[in-house]
Amino acid sequence: MNPHLTLNLVQDVRELLAYQFMVNALEAAGVVAVMAAVVGWFMVLRRETFAGHTLSVMAFPGAAAAALAGLPLAVGYFVFCAAGALTIAGRRSVAQQSAVIGTVQAVGWAAGFVLLSLYGGVLEDLETLLFGSILGVTGGQVLTLALVAACALAALALLGRRLFFASVDPPLAAAGGLPVRTLASAYLLVLGLAVAATAQITGVLLVFALLLAPAAIARELTPRIGLGLGLSVVLALLIAWVGLGLSYFTNYPSGFFVSTLALVLFALARGTRHLRGGAASRLTRRRRALGSPRGQAVGG
Amino acid sequence: MTAIECRDAAVRRGGRTIWSGVDITVAAGEFVAILGPNGSGKSTLVNVLLGLLPLAHGTATVLGAQPGAHNERIGYLPQRRVFDEDTRVRGRDIVRLGLDGRRWGVPLPLATRFSARARAERRLIDGAIARVGADVYAGRPIGECSGGEQQRLLIAQALVRRPQLLILDEPLDGLDLPNQAAVAALVQEICREQGVTVLLVAHDVNPLLPYLDRVLYLAGGRAAMGPPAQVITSATLSGLYGAPIEVLHTSDGRLVVVGQPEAPHQHGPRHGAGQGHGAGQGHGGDEHRHGPPHVLG
Numbered sequence: 001m002n003p004h005l006t007l008n009l010v011q012d013v014r015e016l017l018a019y020q021f022m023v024n025a026l027e028a029a030g031v032v033a034v035m036a037a038v039v040g041w042f043m044v045l046r047r048e049t050f051a052g053h054t055l056s057v058m059a060f061p062g063a064a065a066a067a068l069a070g071l072p073l074a075v076g077y078f079v080f081c082a083a084g085a086l087t088i089a090g091r092r093s094v095a096q097q098s099a100v101i102g103t104v105q106a107v108g109w110a111a112g113f114v115l116l117s118l119y120g121g122v123l124e125d126l127e128t129l130l131f132g133s134i135l136g137v138t139g140g141q142v143l144t145l146a147l148v149a150a151c152a153l154a155a156l157a158l159l160g161r162r163l164f165f166a167s168v169d170p171p172l173a174a175a176g177g178l179p180v181r182t183l184a185s186a187y188l189l190v191l192g193l194a195v196a197a198t199a200q201i202t203g204v205l206l207v208f209a210l211l212l213a214p215a216a217i218a219r220e221l222t223p224r225i226g227l228g229l230g231l232s233v234v235l236a237l238l239i240a241w242v243g244l245g246l247s248y249f250t251n252y253p254s255g256f257f258v259s260t261l262a263l264v265l266f267a268l269a270r271g272t273r274h275l276r277g278g279a280a281s282r283l284t285r286r287r288r289a290l291g292s293p294r295g296q297a298v299g300g
Numbered sequence: 301m302t303a304i305e306c307r308d309a310a311v312r313r314g315g316r317t318i319w320s321g322v323d324i325t326v327a328a329g330e331f332v333a334i335l336g337p338n339g340s341g342k343s344t345l346v347n348v349l350l351g352l353l354p355l356a357h358g359t360a361t362v363l364g365a366q367p368g369a370h371n372e373r374i375g376y377l378p379q380r381r382v383f384d385e386d387t388r389v390r391g392r393d394i395v396r397l398g399l400d401g402r403r404w405g406v407p408l409p410l411a412t413r414f415s416a417r418a419r420a421e422r423r424l425i426d427g428a429i430a431r432v433g434a435d436v437y438a439g440r441p442i443g444e445c446s447g448g449e450q451q452r453l454l455i456a457q458a459l460v461r462r463p464q465l466l467i468l469d470e471p472l473d474g475l476d477l478p479n480q481a482a483v484a485a486l487v488q489e490i491c492r493e494q495g496v497t498v499l500l501v502a503h504d505v506n507p508l509l510p511y512l513d514r515v516l517y518l519a520g521g522r523a524a525m526g527p528p529a530q531v532i533t534s535a536t537l538s539g540l541y542g543a544p545i546e547v548l549h550t551s552d553g554r555l556v557v558v559g560q561p562e563a564p565h566q567h568g569p570r571h572g573a574g575q576g577h578g579a580g581q582g583h584g585g586d587e588h589r590h591g592p593p594h595v596l597g
Binding site: 045157158159160161162164165168169171172173175176177178219223224225226 | 352381387389393394404457
């Protein structure tokens with residue numbers, strides 16, 4: 001039976017859920033969305049988007065290396081993402097950190113291609129690696145994903161307040177005795193493992209879209225912490241499921257719909273905030289410019 | 301009761317003695333400014349009092365114990381940092397970090413409905429915000445607040461746990477004149493009303509003069525302590541610097557320190573703009589450009 005999109009939403013959903021592979025895919029996407037939304041909220045707060053992207057790239061050489069060594073691909077994902085996280089962590093200055101991240105990413109891509117050609121290229125095709133094959137997810141994989149997501153969320157729940165403090169105001173957190181650099185490393189490790197677990201199922205690029213977009217949209221809509229996290233989760237589920245549904249009915253790759261949907265929602269949120277708060281923030285800027293003769297050059 | 305006591309204290313950093321022979325006594329409830337040129341070791345002293353840096357010589361007691369032993373009773377505001385315009389976190393949440401930022405876990409949703417402790421904490425946060433007059437903008441993202449508003453929120457953060465000692469590192473830096481005066485007045489009110497001891501690091505005494513009890517002046521590796529009128533004098537400062545220094549009183553009540561030698565190490569560009577170095581002989585007139593105290597008060 002060919003997929004057939006009707007105007008009746010209930011009937012469309014019923015058709016989607018009629019196939020076990022679709023149910024698995026929707027479950028996997030739901031789990032990934034919830035985890036990515038929360039992990040991504042901290043990533044956006046900490047302005048570590050570049051690090052997040054690089055860690056999701058590390059899944060590529062990881063898979064290639066594991067294939068070359070004859071190990072399960074998952075081992076490669078985890079080892080490479082963790083190694084990437086630990087390499088990036090522990091840099092003192094922002095400039096140094098972004099240089100290291102950039103280098104790690106370049107090496108990641110290069111190593112991935114070299115390892116792949118050494119292996120002989122019979123690895124599951126590159127496209128699947130990068131863009132995922134969410135329609136081939138098994139029930140066992142969904143369970144693994146749920147386990148990893150639970151671990152990542154538990155880690156963030158434990159660290160939550162301290163990580164927030166260390167992200168928003170590192171000098172003061174350090175003065176108060178918080179191990180700011182250890183927290184940063186711990187977060188990158190959670191990010192790396194979350195990315196590794198999801199990349200093998202949804203593909204490298206899809207993970208990143210779900211990590212970044214919902215949190216960035218929520219940030220545009222509210223400065224509140226709880227509301228922002230909640231919005232981020234809801235948006236991630238919406239984007240993932242609608243994207244998957246559209247992909248089913250049109251036969252185009254789900255990654256395209258997920259990232260396009262994310263982009264459209266982000267543009268809408270940005271526009272709303274601009275219309276709503278544009279006047280106020282212009283006023284703030286003017287007041288700042290008038291109020292502080294020494295300007296914003298005063299750093300810390 | 302004595303809040304802070306240092307005897308014959310000395311600090312070395314990277315093989316260089318920052319200051320030595322420093323005696324400090326601060327009584328509970330006093331408002332003391334720590335003054336001195338760049339590189340004189342003002343922030344170093346703060347680090348010593350927080351127990352982050354050991355003394356090379358002498359003793360230090362803070363709130364009746366070793367420095368660092370009672371940091372939970374100290375409200376600390378590090379050297380000013382501006383939250384950039386894109387920081388999308390409410391001022392209120394920044395204040396709250398002073399109370400629970402060091403705890404494990406996450407706050408539970410609806411906690412104030414079920415837990416008396418959560419309600420008590422909310423009252424503390426509301427109280428600190430009201431104390432600094434930040435009610436109106438505490439719900440806005442802190443990046444959209446002006447410099448003075450951010451500074452008030454940060455003071456509320458330092459206050460929220462009802463500390464016995466408040467250590468503020470350059471809280472007036474980068475603020476415009478009315479805000480410098482208003483923040484100085486606010487700090488004095490808090491000091492008097494809550495009986496909290498205040499140490500405030502500054503590089504210009506003029507905005508603080510109407511509100512201070514005593515000053516601690518660090519220069520030339522040594523320190524002098526006392527009421528401003530006794531410490532900021534030509535004789536005392538010349539003795540500290542080991543070079544001729546002249547303190548001028550302008551007709552509107554400001555103090556101008558002339559002949560202050562260049563500090564051996566500048567911290568960086570951040571203070572450079574505020575001080576009028578530039579006279580040809582390596583001596584700069586430190587012409588404090590700030591407004592007269594009677595106008596500020």
